[in-house]
Amino acid sequence: MQSYDVAEWGQPLQKRLRDTPQPGPDEVLVRLTHCGVCHSDVHIREGWFDLGGGNKLKLSERGTQLPLTLGHEPIGIVQAVGAKVTGIAPGRHVLVNPWIGCGQCWACNSDRDNLCNNMRAMGVGIQGAFATHLLVPHSRYLVDAEGLDPARAAVLACSGVTAYSAVQKFGTLGADDWVAVLGCGGVGLMALSVLAAMGHQRVIACDIDDAKLQAAAAVGAAATVNLKTTPGPTELLKISGIGLAHMVDFVGAPATTQLALPALRKGGQMVVVGLFGGALPVPLPALAMREVSLRGSAVGNTTQIRELVQLVRDGKLKLPAVQVRPLAEAEAALRDLEAGRIIGRVVLDTAEAAV
Ligand SMILES: [Zn+2]
Ligand SMILES: [Zn+2]
Numbered sequence: 582m583q584s585y586d587v588a589e590w591g592q593p594l595q596k597r598l599r600d601t602p603q604p605g606p607d608e609v610l611v612r613l614t615h616c617g618v619c620h621s622d623v624h625i626r627e628g629w630f631d632l633g634g635g636n637k638l639k640l641s642e643r644g645t646q647l648p649l650t651l652g653h654e655p656i657g658i659v660q661a662v663g664a665k666v667t668g669i670a671p672g673r674h675v676l677v678n679p680w681i682g683c684g685q686c687w688a689c690n691s692d693r694d695n696l697c698n699n700m701r702a703m704g705v706g707i708q709g710a711f712a713t714h715l716l717v718p719h720s721r722y723l724v725d726a727e728g729l730d731p732a733r734a735a736v737l738a739c740s741g742v743t744a745y746s747a748v749q750k751f752g753t754l755g756a757d758d759w760v761a762v763l764g765c766g767g768v769g770l771m772a773l774s775v776l777a778a779m780g781h782q783r784v785i786a787c788d789i790d791d792a793k794l795q796a797a798a799a800v801g802a803a804a805t806v807n808l809k810t811t812p813g814p815t816e817l818l819k820i821s822g823i824g825l826a827h828m829v830d831f832v833g834a835p836a837t838t839q840l841a842l843p844a845l846r847k848g849g850q851m852v853v854v855g856l857f858g859g860a861l862p863v864p865l866p867a868l869a870m871r872e873v874s875l876r877g878s879a880v881g882n883t884t885q886i887r888e889l890v891q892l893v894r895d896g897k898l899k900l901p902a903v904q905v906r907p908l909a910e911a912e913a914a915l916r917d918l919e920a921g922r923i924i925g926r927v928v929l930d931t932a933e934a935a936v
Contacts, residue, residue: 583934584712585911586648590628590641594711594912597648602716604663609717611677613931615735616710617654617903618914620766624856625651625705626915633835633860645706651911653679653703654928655710656726656735669720674731676724676738676890677717678883679703679710684719695746695880711911713934724886729893732928733900736767737889740926742881744772744831745889747854750878751827754781759821761785761844762802764831764855765793767926770800770901772829775889777801778898785820787837796924800901808837814844825849829878835859841875842867850874901925908934 582601585594604610624630628645630638655677659669669675682689682697689697703709708716717723726734751760760781762772765788776784777800786797789809798805806816817840818824824846830837833855841851842864853875863875892898903926906914914927 582712582714583908584650584708585908586650586711587626587628588648590647591626594626594651594915595648596909597650601714604661604666604716606663606665607719608663609659609666609669609720609723610661611655611657611675611715611717612660613655613657613710613713613715614731615656615905616652616712616929616931617736617738617740617767618652618911618918618927618929619654619739620918621653621739621856622651622704623915623919625649630856631858633858640705643706649704650708650710650712651704652710652712652929653705654735654738654740655679655703655715656731656738657715657931659723660714662720666720669723674726674729676726676734676886677703677710677715678722678724678742678886679738680880680882681707681718681722692882692884695882710931711908711929713908713931722883724883724890726890729890730900732903732905732930734890734893735928736771736900736903736926737886737893739880740768740771741889742886743854743878744768745775745885746881747829747852747878748772748775748779749885750852750876751850754779754826757783758826759783759785760827760829761787761817761825762797762829762831763787763808763837763840765790765797766831766923767901768854769793769831770796770925772831773797773800773802774899774901778892785817785825787817790921792924800899814840817844821846827852829854831855833857835861842871842873845871845873848872850876852876852878854878903928905930
């Protein structure tokens, strides 16, 4: 098999050839056809996330060992299954939930692997999917993807489920509630598509790049705000009248998250998803008096990926177009993403790579 790996933190990905693994009793070997490229991959290659105040979350201190194959938006075809695996046979097209937990704790036992303290996510803690093959620890992480366009559907495993899980935290939306999506990269566009699938119309898309805002309008945003040319809450308050019921922040930088208090209406909620990094000083009396909530959201679970697939099959969720590039361009795709040169999502075609 072939893969593109981080051999040294912060350095360009390296191609690696090794023997294709055989699945153990509970494992499933998937011959990958595609894997999406996520902005988190840029951070993972660097080996750390910025926690603000000079503090870093280092993957090496969380047990990640090199070489590490990146990639956590896998889709492919089951090639072989372990002796104890039932209910899935070779030849099936599957999406893989890459957010793998320990399998033992309260979170894993309630299908919330994404909240497991010992999460070993593919492409973060264990080998990922910038590769021709992927070993999946258990069939419960597989979602049937028969009949879907695999290049577009690949992104459901991270971008899709991250957007869906974040938007679900809004709860039931009233038709008059204004919500804002901050950051219209791949995940932001997916959130706009999910909101459109839910039939919600009062959505404001925010970014600092007009091209991304155009893409946002094309997937259903009722209004767009360029936070570079019109910074601060003024425009958001003008459009919404009394302030926003919910915001979801796919950037996660102090400049975006600090919009929560002034732009939300009383009782409003900010869901922070993006991992740009930094810290936020919050005036606590204002938080209490305005009953504003700040809440985090981290990826999602297998059930949510299944629900997304159903929304696609029902014709409610339109999967955004993606740019397909060969697996060998994994490094170039990361560089383009880092430089902000990508509109929407890049998906690597892993099927054409030599094995
Ligand atoms: Zn991701
Ligand atoms: Zn666990």
